[in-house]
Amino acid sequence: MDKDGALTPDFEERRDNPAGRERDFSFTTLSDQPIKPLYTLGDREDADFALDIGFPGEYPYTRGIYHNMYRGRLWTMRQFAGFGAASDTNRRFHYLLEHGVTGLSVAFDNPTLMGMDSDDPRSFGEVGRTGVAIDSLADMETLFDGIPLDQVSTSMTINAPAAVLLAMYVAVGEKQGVAASKLTGTLQNDILKEYIAQKEWIYPPAAGVKLIVDTIEFTSREIPKYNPVSISGYHIREAGSTAVQELAFTIADGMTYVESCVNRGLAVDSFAPRLSFFWNSHIDFFEEVAKFRAARRIWSRLMREKYGAKDPKSWLMRFHTQTAGVSLTAQQPENNIVRTALEALAAVLGGTQSLHTNSMDEVLALPTEKAVEIALRTQQIIAFETGVVNTVDPLGGSYFVEALTDEMESGALEYFARIEELGGVLPGIEQGFFQREIGEAAFRYQQQLERKEKAMVGVNEFVDSAPIDIPILRIDPDVERSQRARLAEVKTSRNHPQVAGALDHLSAATRREENVMPYILDAVRGYATVQEISDAMKVTLGSYREPAFV
Amino acid sequence: MTESGRIRVLMAKAGLDGHDRGVKVVARALRDSGIEVIYTGLHQTPEQVVAAAVQEDVDAIGLSLLSGAHMTIFPRILDLLKSEDAGDIVLFGGGTIPDPDVAELKKAGVAELFTPGSSTLDIVDWVRNNLQHKSHASA
Incomplete structure (x- = not known):
């Protein structure tokens, strides 16, 4: 070794003698990044430690957004849940709270995600299947029954109709006597990644972004402790992207929201501190840790240098993480507990602010209570037994982790340049750029699995033919019928002129391109439904159909 | 009229589901194999x-x-195929479908179902071995 700690030729010679030959194996990350046999100080000889790494809680936040990280406060253990009717999910929420979750997270069913009611023919077979069915404020009241909204923070995974569900949450608060200013939580409300990856939309992309700016503007004024957007890489990764694509596309979405808000006339420091992010934590441990660290650094530099934010809170990337659903296997499903634990550990060592751990059975169906409990206990074991929380960013300064963090950052910057050449994120979506990049990566990975260049234990390696035998949560087929009956009851018992008037006002405000949030809130208070509200805006905003890219 | 001898498959997403990773990967694998x-x-x-x-x-x-929504949408498509006099079109599929439901759907007339972990090689093989290009002599 030379005095600078760099790799020397004589070491390489000693290592590469015949006895030290490498086995026949592809030493690459899950995303195909080649990995060297050894990293040394020489891999970062041009780097400036203070400029690139620095201290936690200080610009550029590579090592974490707080000075003391988990010694000050643990991450929020937030388990995503929702199925059946509001009363079913309310019971699951109470179960989770009794077992120590520290935040709630609502999964909505497909009709709700698409802005449709349970009685629309297109909703048949889908009501309450992959999340909870919410049609009107009446369902939302049931969902949070016995849960004081000033004592729990709630994350809501909702995008195209996010403004409607946010208004319902505010209205439930009103009924409980909790002022909007006291509400805490996060609205996913990231429509760009819907067009890119998750594909649950109502309006065309530009209209979708307009609604997001409306909610950001409204929350910064009326619900200042609430995060109006959770800019999400999770779904991009689940759709098959690489780690660098997840990082780059998500932050590009974030830049689009910032620019749209600035174009509306909002001062960057008035909303940027409330922007939050949501990452996937996949199975390649170091690649994920490097991604989280690079993400913080890229964002803080953009906010400070590109957008001129002055408030250090605007520079912080706060994020939620979920372990990778796509990494789980239907075969030998108990192995998923191990995968999830490793992915959760990467998220913690990457400095996440909150975490959802998947349950072992989620590749088969929505999770059972037992499976959810094990997933939550996994987080508690990491937090209270392993000791990884004792010091801040324990992997910081690792030659390998720092080099990989740099590579993640430069990979993302290359994508930013390509996206800019396309004219930005919206033109990129129209041209199918993101969809094709992700589709390519997904297909490449599938081929690698089939050629056994990448391994999945129980799927293409170490396969056994034992039948899959774990309990599965079944959704009562009667949920759909009873949900439609409840909706019919709401529709007959509400004040019709009030609802019709509120919807008319909303339509008119949409036409005038006003901020629609106050009008949605009025409609929601009168028990207008998700679909009625979405349709009232659709007249002006139009609807979206994606070209069928393969 | 289709090109002679080539099997022709409609890959479909029905309902409100937006997960299109699987359908696109399978569509591409089938296409690459000449279907x-x-x-x-x-x-x-x-x-x-x-x-x-x-x-x-x-x-x-x-x-x-x-x-x-598989227990609603698969049977619905089978019914519609019958009522459209298109019962000769084979319905197969894939997704997160628990084993007991797979058995029930197959009994109802779904030809094959591929669940998580399936290889596209197996899907291509199945299509080649079980589907035949329709004769259009009388069409």
Whole structure:
């Protein structure tokens, strides 16, 4: 070794003698990044430690957004849940709270995600299947029954109709006597990644972004402790992207929201501190840790240098993480507990602010209570037994982790340049750029699995033919019928002129391109439904159909 | 009229499900193996899927469902195929479908279902071995 700690030729010679030959194996990350046999100080000889790494809680936040990280406060253990009717999910929420979750997270069913009611023919077979069915404020009241909204923070995974569900949450608060200013939580409300990856939309992309700016503007004024957007890489990764694509596309979405808000006339420091992010934590441990660290650094530099934010809170990337659903296997499903634990550990060592751990059975169906409990206990074991929380960013300064963090950052910057050449994120979506990049990566990975260049234990390696035998949560087929009956009851018992008037006002405000949030809130208070509200805006905003890219 | 001898498959997403990773990977694998593939795009109603299958004169529909709505949508498409006099179009599919449901759907007339962990090689083999290009002599 030379005095600078760099790799020397004589070491390489000693290592590469015949006895030290490498086995026949592809030493690459899950995303195909080649990995060297050894990293040394020489891999970062041009780097400036203070400029690139620095201290936690200080610009550029590579090592974490707080000075003391988990010694000050643990991450929020937030388990995503929702199925059946509001009363079913309310019971699951109470179960989770009794077992120590520290935040709630609502999964909505497909009709709700698409802005449709349970009685629309297109909703048949889908009501309450992959999340909870919410049609009107009446369902939302049931969902949070016995849960004081000033004592729990709630994350809501909702995008195209996010403004409607946010208004319902505010209205439930009103009924409980909790002022909007006291509400805490996060609205996913990231429509760009819907067009890119998750594909649950109502309006065309530009209209979708307009609604997001409306909610950001409204929350910064009326619900200042609430995060109006959770800019999400999770779904991009689940759709098959690489780690660098997840990082780059998500932050590009974030830049689009910032620019749209600035174009509306909002001062960057008035909303940027409330922007939050949501990452996937996949199975390649170091690649994920490097991604989280690079993400913080890229964002803080953009906010400070590109957008001129002055408030250090605007520079912080706060994020939620979920372990990778796509990494789980239907075969030998108990192995998923191990995968999830490793992915959760990467998220913690990457400095996440909150975490959802998947349950072992989620590749088969929505999770059972037992499976959810094990997933939550996994987080508690990491937090209270392993000791990884004792010091801040324990992997910081690792030659390998720092080099990989740099590579993640430069990979993302290359994508930013390509996206800019396309004219930005919206033109990129129209041209199918993101969809094709992700589709390519997904297909490449599938081929690698089939050629056994990448391994999945129980799927293409170490396969056994034992039948899959774990309990599965079944959704009562009667949920759909009873949900439609409840909706019919709401529709007959509400004040019709009030609802019709509120919807008319909303339509008119949409036409005038006003901020629609106050009008949605009025409609929601009168028990207008998700679909009625979405349709009232659709007249002006139009609807979206994606070209069928393969 | 289709190119002679080539199997023609409509890959379909029905219902409100937006998960299109699987359907696209399978569509591409089938296409790369020489099978003619048409993709419906997302969020189709069962009626739209069947109408497209009839109009495109396909040999089979490959339906992808990860929304839990499989016990509603697969039977609905089978019914529509019958009522459209297109019962010769084979329906197969894939997605997150628990084993007991797989058995029930197969009994109802779904030819094959591929669940998580399936290889596209197996899917291509199955299509080649079990589908035949329709004779259009009388068409």
